[in-house]
Amino acid sequence: MTWDDISVWQWxxxxxxxIKRDKDSTDLDLSVKALCILKNYTESEVDSFSxxxxxxxxxxxEFIANSQxxxxxxxxxxxxxxxxxxxxxxxxLPTARYLETKFFANDVxxxxxxxxxxxxxxxxxxxxxxxxxxxxxxxxxxxxxxxxEAKFVEVYxxxxxxxxxxxxxxxxxxxxxxxxxxxxxxIEQLQEAFLTNLDGFxxxxxxxxxxxxx
Numbered sequence: 756m757t758w759d760d761i762s763v764w765q766w767x768x769x770x771x772x773x774i775k776r777d778k779d780s781t782d783l784d785l786s787v788k789a790l791c792i793l794k795n796y797t798e799s800e801v802d803s804f805s806x807x808x809x810x811x812x813x814x815x816x817e818f819i820a821n822s823q824x825x826x827x828x829x830x831x832x833x834x835x836x837x838x839x840x841x842x843x844x845x846x847x848l849p850t851a852r853y854l855e856t857k858f859f860a861n862d863v864x865x866x867x868x869x870x871x872x873x874x875x876x877x878x879x880x881x882x883x884x885x886x887x888x889x890x891x892x893x894x895x896x897x898x899x900x901x902x903x904e905a906k907f908v909e910v911y912x913x914x915x916x917x918x919x920x921x922x923x924x925x926x927x928x929x930x931x932x933x934x935x936x937x938x939x940x941x942i943e944q945l946q947e948a949f950l951t952n953l954d955g956f957x958x959x960x961x962x963x964x965x966x967x968x969x
Contacts, residue, residue, distance in 0.1 A: 756794075758824040758907065761793065761824075761907045762904050762905065767864065770864050770865070787801050787813075789819065790813060794816075824908050824911060826909070828915070828917075832875065834902065834905040837877065839901070840887055841874060841913045843874070868899045871905075871913065871914050872896075
């Protein structure tokens with residue numbers, strides 16, 4: 756198993772382990788819970804493992820404590836038999852989608868799938884081949900739920916890249932962003948909020964060490 760095998764949902768659950776860690780829980784307790792998340796075991800199943808098997812299983816997930824994901828942006832995210840095109844040029848996104856991103860940026864880790872859903876458009880297969888469909892705001896939650904099951908490294912990498920592009924364009928908005936006068940106030944408010952929180956937005960929290968095996 757590697758970072759490439761971890762979904763957005765699994766990564767969020769790993770984060771939650773540390774946020775809600777009981778003061779009496781041990782490193783081994785935390786490692787077993789992480790194992791259950793990553794390999795879809797129940798704690799009862801893990802309890803039935805022999806010592807040797809438990810060591811082998813925990814060894815296979817050590818990478819979450821000893822390495823950082825090497826995430827890179829992708830053009831297309833594939834999940835559940837569906838495809839989503841990542842739209843990195845925010846000049847091609849309506850103002851409403853900026854506002855979605857601003858709202859979800861208040862809790863980056865647990866809104867990662869929702870932020871991702873605000874920067875994609877679905878791709879459908881037709882008799883003429885694959886077609887980029889218009890973004891449907893009413894289906895945002897559906898897109899986000901799909902991205903929960905997508906590869907973490909792809910969604911993470913794409914969102915980080917989107918944020919970097921967003922930051923650069925915001926900082927040079929007078930030159931690059933051409934918006935209607937009625938939208939200017941909204942854009943200005945978004946610039947202030949986004950630039951204030953961008954460092955935290957890009958630097959997603961890393962996992963603490965799980966049980967180190969001998």
